[in-house]
Amino acid sequence: MLIDGHPxxxxxxxxxxxxxxxxxxxxAAVVDGRPTxxxxxxxxxxxxCRRLNIPPPDTHRLTRESETLSAPLERGVLxxxxxxxxxxxxxxxxxxxxxxxxxxxxxxxxxxSVWWRNGVAVRVCRTRLGDQPSLAGVKHLNRLEQVLARSExxxxxxxxxxxxxxxxxxxxxxxxxxxxxxxxxxxxxALERAGVAGIMRAQVMELAQEQGLAVDTRxxxxxxxxxxxxxFLTNAVVGIWPIRLLRDRELPxxxxxxxxxxxxxxxxxxxxxxxxS
Numbered sequence: 001m002l003i004d005g006h007p008x009x010x011x012x013x014x015x016x017x018x019x020x021x022x023x024x025x026x027x028a029a030v031v032d033g034r035p036t037x038x039x040x041x042x043x044x045x046x047x048x049c050r051r052l053n054i055p056p057p058d059t060h061r062l063t064r065e066s067e068t069l070s071a072p073l074e075r076g077v078l079x080x081x082x083x084x085x086x087x088x089x090x091x092x093x094x095x096x097x098x099x100x101x102x103x104x105x106x107x108x109x110x111x112x113s114v115w116w117r118n119g120v121a122v123r124v125c126r127t128r129l130g131d132q133p134s135l136a137g138v139k140h141l142n143r144l145e146q147v148l149a150r151s152e153x154x155x156x157x158x159x160x161x162x163x164x165x166x167x168x169x170x171x172x173x174x175x176x177x178x179x180x181x182x183x184x185x186x187x188x189x190a191l192e193r194a195g196v197a198g199i200m201r202a203q204v205m206e207l208a209q210e211q212g213l214a215v216d217t218r219x220x221x222x223x224x225x226x227x228x229x230x231x232f233l234t235n236a237v238v239g240i241w242p243i244r245l246l247r248d249r250e251l252p253x254x255x256x257x258x259x260x261x262x263x264x265x266x267x268x269x270x271x272x273x274x275x276x277s
Contacts, residue, residue: 001104002065015100017083020091021142023100024048028066028199029237029270030076030105035066036269037236040199045082048138053093054084057101069105075271077106077237083141111159111238113273116261119244119253120159120233122173124222125149128164129171129194137197146174159241160233162222165194169219173233176241177201178220181230181254185214200234200270207263213256230254239270 001009016022026045028035035041042059049056062080070078081102087094127149135142149163160173170178171189177198179188186208191197205215225231231243231251240261243251264270 001102002069003102004100005061005065011083011100011102012086014086014088015083016085016087016093017081017100017141019087021140022052022093023054023081023083023141024052024139025082025141026080026139026199027236028078028080029239030070030073030078030108031268031271033071033073035070035078037199037203038063038066040202041080041236044139044197044199045080048140049082051134051138052084052140054082055097055099057082057099062101062103065101065103069103073105073107075108077108079104079106081141108271109237111273115159115241116238116273119242119251121157121245122233122243123153123158123161124247125152125161125163125174127152128166131166131193133193136194137191139196150174162225162246164222168222170222170225171195172198173235176233176235176238178225179204179232179234180220180225180228181232181256182224182228184256185216186256187216187218187220187224189220190217198234199236200239203264203269204234204240204260207260208256211256211259211263226251228252230257232257232260237270239264 026041028041046056066078083100085098085100127145129145149161160176162173163171165171172178172195179186208215226249229252233241242257265272
């Protein structure tokens, strides 16, 4: 791990990322020693810094550090954290901000290849997401809603949980974005009030349009997922997981989901799990 460019594994107890979750993070897949979709991650990080009024890290320095840590990994995960840095007691940000920059590399999680190939079982979480347009789309460090949601199950056969808004529409998974397929059209939840604007979500929307598939963003009631011709989850580490089972209801497989998975794999944008083909 590098902290502000130096090998270390500790930050000051006064760091506002620790004190208040005052910061942002990015999680990128590593394929053949390089973080994938890196420019998209940099753009989202810069936009998050702008939204939170945190001075962004130097792009060239962050890229060098990320490439250095990723280089030994054939498959892996790179994590970048940027906080507002240290400050005194109280919520008011310090006038002179010196952000903290953390970069770490990790082995790729050994998810089952069956999940990639045949789909995953998904539950619906009791914990709901609060509406906060000021933070919607931003990958900030305040993840207690997701922590509570993920603590709701221990069954290793359940890969993910869907999180609903306060009015009952689906927003996202605990670590993923949702797409549904209906009559050859893709839809993904709108994120104006809550949720994270995922890097893979944006990439899949672009790939779908490239393949002539219509894509829209809208509020999606939970019942619409059950009625869909197919559904899948996306994030930057796993790429695409088709949803095979939601609660106790089987969802149909969609040919367009496999096509999108194949494109991601062929372009080296996500590591394939061991045994996948």
